[in-house]
Amino acid sequence: MKSFAFIRPPDSAVAIAAQAESPTAQQGASVRFLAGGTTLVDLMKLNVEGPDKVVDINRLPLDQIESLPDGCLKIGATVRNSALANHPAVLRDYPVLSQAILQGASAQLRNRATTAGNLLQRTRCIYFRDTAMPCNKREPGTGCAAIHGHNRNLAILGTSEHCIANNPSDMCVAMAALEAVIHVTGPKGVRAIPFAEFHLLPGETPHQETVIQPGDLITHVTLPPPVPGNKSLYLKLRDRASYEFALASAAVVLTVAGGRITRARVAMGGIGVKPWRTREVEAALEEQPATETTYQRAAEMAVQGARPQSENAFKIELAKRCLIHALKLAAQPA
Incomplete structure (x- = not known):
C-alpha cells in the first residue's frame, strides 16, 4: 500500500471540494471517499487502488434512516448495512x-x-484484483x-469483448427491483439518479462503472412508497450457505390479486455486469395468471441475449430456475 494523506472534512462542502481535485472520480482516482472501507481498504492493500488522498466522510450527518412526508424512505449514505437490514420500516x-443485505458478506x-x-462496490473478478494480470477495468x-481464463463466477449478460466482470452486490439487486433513487451532491449541484441509470455497461470503457463524476458525493437513497398488497422476496443461489457471492439471485416484488399478477418488479444478480433488471420480464408477468407457465415464460426472457x-x-439454466422459484415463493398467499 502506498502512502496517502488522510483528512476528515467538517462538512459536505469541504469533502466535495477535496474529492473534486481528482482528475477522474472513477477507478484509480487520486482522491477517494472513505466510509466503511470494506472495499476500498482491501483494494488499497492489493495496490489495485492507490489514492493520494483519502477523505473520511464518517463524521458527516449522512447516517440516518427516516420516513419522508411523501411516503418515501430516505436512507443516508453512511447507514451501515446491518442497521438498514434490521430497521423496522425496511422489515415491514x-x-x-x-x-438481500443479510445474505451478503458476514455480520462483521x-x-x-x-x-x-x-x-x-467493485467486482470480485480475480483478474481485477491481481495486478500481475491484464484487466481493462483496472488498467484500460x-x-x-x-x-x-477462470470465469465460472462472472457475467453472462451485458458483457463486452473488453470485460465480463459481474457486479457482486446483493443490496443493489434489491434496490433495482425497488426502483430506488440515488441522490448526489457535487460541483454541478444536486442530482437524483434513478437506480437503473446509475451503473454503466462495460462496452469499450469497463473502467467507468457508474455515472458518478469528479466531486460527486452520494448523500442518500430514497425508496418509493410501498405498493399496498405487494410481496417481496430475495433468493440467492451460491456455492455455500454463507459468506459467498451469488452465482444467480433474484429480487422479486409482486402484487397478486385474484390469482393474477397485477404488478411485477424483477431484478437479478450474479449473472449481469450490473444489477440486471429487464422491463420485458416484468411486462411478461403483469396481467398474467400466477402460474408455472407464466413464470417459465418470464424466466426464458430473463436470459435472452x-x-x-x-x-x-x-x-443460464441456474438463473431461470432461480427466478421461477423466487416468483413461486413471492406469489404464495400470505
Missing part, C-alpha cells in the same frame, strides 16, 4: 432489501459496510484475462 415495507462486514459503499487497454463463457454456461 421492503423485506426484499433486508433479505455488514456492521461496517455502508449504503453508498455498497452502491459503488491491457486486455481481459477472464475471457480465456446471454453470452456465456467457457466455464459459466450453467448460469
Whole structure:
C-alpha cells in the first residue's frame, strides 16, 4: 500500500471540494471517499487502488434512516448495512432489501459496510484484483484475462469483448427491483439518479462503472412508497450457505390479486455486469395468471441475449430456475 494523506472534512462542502481535485472520480482516482472501507481498504492493500488522498466522510450527518412526508424512505449514505437490514420500516415495507443485505458478506462486514459503499462496490473478478494480470477495468487497454481464463463466477449478460466482470452486490439487486433513487451532491449541484441509470455497461470503457463524476458525493437513497398488497422476496443461489457471492439471485416484488399478477418488479444478480433488471420480464408477468407457465415464460426472457463463457454456461439454466422459484415463493398467499 502506498502512502496517502488522510483528512476528515467538517462538512459536505469541504469533502466535495477535496474529492473534486481528482482528475477522474472513477477507478484509480487520486482522491477517494472513505466510509466503511470494506472495499476500498482491501483494494488499497492489493495496490489495485492507490489514492493520494483519502477523505473520511464518517463524521458527516449522512447516517440516518427516516420516513419522508411523501411516503418515501430516505436512507443516508453512511447507514451501515446491518442497521438498514434490521430497521423496522425496511422489515415491514421492503423485506426484499433486508433479505438481500443479510445474505451478503458476514455480520462483521455488514456492521461496517455502508449504503453508498455498497452502491459503488467493485467486482470480485480475480483478474481485477491481481495486478500481475491484464484487466481493462483496472488498467484500460491491457486486455481481459477472464475471457480465456477462470470465469465460472462472472457475467453472462451485458458483457463486452473488453470485460465480463459481474457486479457482486446483493443490496443493489434489491434496490433495482425497488426502483430506488440515488441522490448526489457535487460541483454541478444536486442530482437524483434513478437506480437503473446509475451503473454503466462495460462496452469499450469497463473502467467507468457508474455515472458518478469528479466531486460527486452520494448523500442518500430514497425508496418509493410501498405498493399496498405487494410481496417481496430475495433468493440467492451460491456455492455455500454463507459468506459467498451469488452465482444467480433474484429480487422479486409482486402484487397478486385474484390469482393474477397485477404488478411485477424483477431484478437479478450474479449473472449481469450490473444489477440486471429487464422491463420485458416484468411486462411478461403483469396481467398474467400466477402460474408455472407464466413464470417459465418470464424466466426464458430473463436470459435472452446471454453470452456465456467457457466455464459459466450453467448460469443460464441456474438463473431461470432461480427466478421461477423466487416468483413461486413471492406469489404464495400470505
